[in-house]
Amino acid sequence: MTVAIALRAVRDSDLPALWEQLSDPEAQQVAAVTREYNYDRKEFDAHWARVRGDASVTMRTVLADGVVVGHAAVYGPPDEREVTYWIDRVHWGRGIATAALAQLVGLESARPLFAHAAADNTGSIRVLEKCGFVVTGRGRGFAFARGQDIDEVLLTLA
Structure with missing residues (x-):
């Protein structure tokens, strides 16, 4: 399929779905590196208002067959641009994250791009x-x- x-x-109409996805405790455990806005709706609303108002952030809703299934973004200063994405757990394993990230990096001309992932988050790595990032570092x-504290990997798209 x-x-x-x-x-x-x-x-604005995407925010309830994005909140539900980001506040999923099982997905949070897999992602590991979460922020306060993953746990508090007021923090979530403030965070999203900030990033949506920041012209340097490329923030997109991810749609699968027209349904909101996550988000993807590029942020940071020109020489330190980083990608992030979150796909609703019920949609994992369908290639959605890979397709969305590929589209996102196509929108961003800056290189290199960076990403961080928990070392045990093999799906995200x-x-x-698959989108061309390579592991370039490790840390905690x-x-x-x-x-x-957890083991993390740094990935770079040159």
Whole structure:
């Protein structure tokens, strides 16, 4: 079954679905590196208002067959641009993240692009590698979702 994947500007009507996706405890555990806005709706609303108002952030809603299934973004200063994405857990394993990230990096001319992932998040690492990112570093960082330091990988798209 082929799924039509599209990116579009985030709309106010997308926010309830994005909140539900980002506040999913099982997905948070897999992603590991979460922020306060993943746990508090007021923080979520403030964060999304900030990023949607920042012209340097490329923020897109991910649609699968017209349904909001996540978001993808590029942010940061010109020489440190980083990608991030989040796909609703019920849609994992269908190629949606890979297709969405490929479209997103096509919108962004800056290179290199960077990404971070929990070292045990093999699904996310695989998505990034399919889109041309390569592992260029390893480190440790605090994973809010897990309440402890974890191993991380840094990936780069040259």
